[in-house]
Amino acid sequence: MSDIQIVDAPPGVEGSGFFATSLDKAIGLARSHSLWPLPFATSCCGIEFMATMGSHYDLSRFGAERLSFSPRQADLLMVMGTISKKMGPVLRQVYLQMAEPRWVMAVGACASSGGIFDTYSVLQGIDEIIPVDVYVPGCPPRPEAIIDGFMGIQKLVQTESLRRRNEPEYQKLLASYGIQ
Amino acid sequence: MGKISNEELLSKINSKFGEQVTTTGEPFGLLTIETGKEQIISLLSFLKTDAALQFIFLTALTGIHYPDQEKQIGVVYHLHSLVNNVRIRIKVFMHDTDVHIPTATVLWDGANWMERETYDFFGVVFDGHPDLRRILNVDDMTVFPMRKEFPLEDPNRVDKKDYFFGR
Numbered sequence: 001m002s003d004i005q006i007v008d009a010p011p012g013v014e015g016s017g018f019f020a021t022s023l024d025k026a027i028g029l030a031r032s033h034s035l036w037p038l039p040f041a042t043s044c045c046g047i048e049f050m051a052t053m054g055s056h057y058d059l060s061r062f063g064a065e066r067l068s069f070s071p072r073q074a075d076l077l078m079v080m081g082t083i084s085k086k087m088g089p090v091l092r093q094v095y096l097q098m099a100e101p102r103w104v105m106a107v108g109a110c111a112s113s114g115g116i117f118d119t120y121s122v123l124q125g126i127d128e129i130i131p132v133d134v135y136v137p138g139c140p141p142r143p144e145a146i147i148d149g150f151m152g153i154q155k156l157v158q159t160e161s162l163r164r165r166n167e168p169e170y171q172k173l174l175a176s177y178g179i180q
Numbered sequence: 181m182g183k184i185s186n187e188e189l190l191s192k193i194n195s196k197f198g199e200q201v202t203t204t205g206e207p208f209g210l211l212t213i214e215t216g217k218e219q220i221i222s223l224l225s226f227l228k229t230d231a232a233l234q235f236i237f238l239t240a241l242t243g244i245h246y247p248d249q250e251k252q253i254g255v256v257y258h259l260h261s262l263v264n265n266v267r268i269r270i271k272v273f274m275h276d277t278d279v280h281i282p283t284a285t286v287l288w289d290g291a292n293w294m295e296r297e298t299y300d301f302f303g304v305v306f307d308g309h310p311d312l313r314r315i316l317n318v319d320d321m322t323v324f325p326m327r328k329e330f331p332l333e334d335p336n337r338v339d340k341k342d343y344f345f346g347r
Binding site for chain 1: 337
C-alpha cells in the first residue's frame with residue numbers, strides 16, 4: 001500500500017457519478033497545493049528557510065517544491081531577513097513583477113517590523129512598501145514556524161474568493177501602497 | 181617596530197610645518213597629530229612624497245562628531261608607510277557651519293569612496309572631489325545620520341514604546 005496522502009475534496013454535493021462544488025473552492029484547493037514561492041532571503045531567516053526547504057522539514061510536502069527565482073512565475077513572495085531602505089525599491093520592484101494572484105509572507109522580526117534594527121538605514125517592516133498577508137514571528141523563526149506561516153498562506157488561498165482581486169477594497173489596498 | 185621612531189617622524193613634520201601641526205598623543209604607539217584644513221593637503225603630500233617617510237598608503241579616512249567641542253566636525257586620516265612599517269593618524273577639526281575641506285583624491289584615488297562615505301554620514305564637503313554624492317545610504321536621505329543630533333531611533337514609531345514590553 002502506498003502511504004501517499006491526498007487532500008480531502010472540498011465541501012460539495014456528492015452523488016453517484018458526480019461531484020459538485022464551487023469553482024472558488026476547486027481552484028483554491030489546486031492553487032494552495034501548488035504555490036511557487038519566491039524566496040527573497042537577505043539574512044539569517046533565509047538560512048532557516050533553507051532548512052525548511054531541506055529534506056528534514058521538506059516544504060515540498062505542501063506543494064511548494066518548485067522555488068521560482070523569477071517573480072513573473074511566482075505566487076508567493078517570502079521575504080526573509082532585514083530589508084534596508086536601499087533594498088526597499090528592489091523588493092517593491094520584485095512585488096510589482098509578480099502576476100496576480102500573489103501573496104506575501106514576512107518571515108521573521110526584521111521583515112515584519114525592522115526587528116532590532118530600529119535605525120536610519122533599515123526599513124521598519126516591509127508592510128511600509130508592499131501589502132503583507134502573513135507575518136511569521138521569531139528571530140529567526142524555526143522551520144516549524146515558517147511551515148506554520150506557509151499553511152496560513154494556504155488557508156488564505158483556499159478561502160479566497162475568485163473575485164477578491166477585482167474588488168474595490170483590494171484596489172484601494174494596492175492604491176494605498178501606490179500600486180495600480 | 182618600524183624603522184622610524186615617532187620622535188624622528190614628529191621632528192621631521194615639525195621642521196617643515198612647525199606651529200601648524202600639534203601633537204595630541206601616541207595612543208598604542210600610534211602618533212596622532214592635529215592640523216588645520218588649510219595645510220592638510222600639503223601635509224599629506226609631504227608625508228607621501230618625502231623620500232625617507234613614504235607614507236604611500238591611505239589606510240582610512242573617516243569623520244567624527246564631537247557636539248561639545250567648539251570645532252565639532254572632524255576628519256581623520258590614517259596613513260601607513262609600507263616601507264618603514266610606521267603608521268600615523270592626522271585629525272582635522274572644523275566648525276559645523278563650514279564643513280569644507282580639500283579633497284585627498286589628488287593624492288590617492290582610494291580616497292574617493294572614503295570621502296563619499298564621510299560626506300554621506302557626516303556631511304563633510306570635500307572640495308574638488310570628482311563625484312561627491314551619497315554612497316551607502318538612500319539617495320533621497322536628507323540628514324547625515326552619524327551626526328549626534330540625529331536621533332538613533334525613529335521618534336515617530338509607536339509600536340516599540342516601553343509599556344508594550346512591561347518596562
